[in-house]
Amino acid sequence: MPQRNVKEQLVDGASRVLLEQGYHAASVGDIVAAAGIPKGSVYNHFDSKEDLAMEVVRRYVDSYPFDALLEPESSPLARLRTFFSDTIERTVARGVTSGCLLGNFSTELVGHSDPISQLVADSLAQMGGAATTVLTESRQRGELPKDLDPVVLGPYLVDAFEGSVARAKVGGTRAPLDSFLDFTFDVLLKR
């Protein structure tokens, strides 16, 4: 067998390029160039660019620290803050101007790829649901102001987060992200 890891290299390269350039702007040529593999090898592993992007989204979602978020060891609110904080750091590390793959694809691919859009919608819902779960815990511990409904608040926080990621991206600064974190946990959730 000539080489190994071709598929792995491909998905890695695609992850980087799709995150940085977007779906339509990133050509398969760009991706294979970044992955360091020949173009002809792409379709040995994926049926289409869309199929490859699906895998990239799956891996992206899998990289979220959901385990730590739901582990009932420390305070729920602390865990939620850590979840967002870690995510912010990872986002910044990849480059603020790359933004969040879910947010990027949520606006770019509607009407162009139903499978990806569905996956993105589900992933966003999953995040909102996880937040709701933690907030419900928090409420049971009496940490949460009583007027805040976890079911509504969870997705709301995810929306606010994604919005701030988008603004950070287009502005080229992490400020909106830090602002989101501070306001959410130091003001909104703290009475």
Next chain:
Amino acid sequence: MPQRNVKEQLVDGASRVLLEQGYHAASVGDIVAAAGIPKGSVYNHFDSKEDLAMEVVRRYVDSYPFDALLEPESSPLARLRTFFSDTIERTVARGVTSGCLLGNFSTELVGHSDPISQLVADSLAQMGGAATTVLTESRQRGELPKDLDPVVLGPYLVDAFEGSVARAKVGGTRAPLDSFLDFTFDVLLKR
């Protein structure tokens, strides 16, 4: 003899197509087809697709009801709610799955068009600033809980709004938008 408002038709068509398809996915051919004009005419009025898109963004921003938002007639919070509410209705009227041009371009065009990205960033900042202005008014009237800083809260609300538009878009439902409106004005700002 050619059409009269060729430029107008062009911008109208481009507004629709760019909002629905995105920048990279919409070809100049798609745009002129939607506008009902010949392709060669585009470059009599704009230097490039990018230039045309700039004009589309400007018109999009101009269509926001900033005047009504800042007119000191009714209650500031009421005006802010109306601003978002009207915007939601217009968004829904254009098709939820189209989303918001600013949100769409904020994630798609970073790294591809600095002029558009800058314009989008500025427009988002403008919205946040307008919200801050109104919230400051509100604070002066004592309508606003004291722990909420208008300077932080204004952009935060815009982020949350844009995030909910994105989620509505990818989910194909207006629910996140209504949820945003209710939570923001019935809970968050009504402590």
Next chain:
Amino acid sequence: MPQRNVKEQLVDGASRVLLEQGYHAASVGDIVAAAGIPKGSVYNHFDSKEDLAMEVVRRYVDSYPFDALLEPESSPLARLRTFFSDTIERTVARGVTSGCLLGNFSTELVGHSDPISQLVADSLAQMGGAATTVLTESRQRGELPKDLDPVVLGPYLVDAFEGSVARAKVGGTRAPLDSFLDFTFDVLLKR
């Protein structure tokens, strides 16, 4: 306008290449190379390779000497013989190994292009019909043996002709064509 005749050159080149190589074996690159035009120009004139091939078939059919065949000046049988004889000479002039576009496409494109297949079927029917018309004339003049039904014989002769063109093509010799002509007119129709 940079150049003219681009479309004409394109169709001419396509006629040559499609006849010689067949539909699937001839790439658009081959065609534009033969036509001496850049590849990007093809789709200014035709929607697809299939569309271009349709035009080629139309021109091919138009090149048959149907007028002379149906002109009631000389003997019907003489005109029919001339029709086939002329067609044979033109076929040989283009290269026996190219065969007949209708025959070639009739076997290659079924299941791949319904529009072309239909056009080819119609054209073949047209030839058979024309032969029938002339044979009917002949019968009325008493030139035709009574047991030969023009309605059946017309298409039969066309089939035999196309079959002999195919055999000449694959054999690389005009012998089957001459044989067709002699047997048909000196034996079959001369009872």
Next chain:
Amino acid sequence: MPQRNVKEQLVDGASRVLLEQGYHAASVGDIVAAAGIPKGSVYNHFDSKEDLAMEVVRRYVDSYPFDALLEPESSPLARLRTFFSDTIERTVARGVTSGCLLGNFSTELVGHSDPISQLVADSLAQMGGAATTVLTESRQRGELPKDLDPVVLGPYLVDAFEGSVARAKVGGTRAPLDSFLDFTFDVLLKR
């Protein structure tokens, strides 16, 4: 442990696919999919797609009922009619729109594969020769009109047959085949 009759499956699949799609339109991928074997296995048994197609043609020719045609039991003309009639039924059973492999390849592969073209030409000549043999028998029995030369008539009938198969294929109807049979044996050969 792999399959047993890999080669057999391969040739069977290739026979079907090449007959239905043609040589250039059928990819090796299509063939192995139809055969239910992995693509890499092809080149263990054949040097190339061309080589595989050669085998397919050989089997196709072997499937003709030449034995029954030449067995001097019943009337020569009856045997010839049966030969064509059986061939027609087998052709129809495989799908009229598939046509005849010899006819299909005779027009598609000239200039692309000399070995296949040669084999097809020889096979066609073989058929014509067999017909001539039987017609000669017939002549000796006095069954055949004296003006019909078996040497010319044999190939002529094969050409007419192949032409009618092509017309049946592109027209999607067996009518030309039945017409060929009736006219040939009820009119042409019956004085």
Next chain:
DNA sequence: ACCTCCGGGACCTCCCGTTGGT
């Protein structure tokens, strides 16, 4: 013998911007 993975190259199509006659 088998078969997974590989890969250089070419497929058809379409892109965006331009040219130049009207």
Next chain:
DNA sequence: ACCAACGGGAGGTCCCGGAGGT
């Protein structure tokens, strides 16, 4: 100002055949 025609280049996809471990 208009716009039909143009064109270099790239888009995603798929081709046939091979390499090499099992």
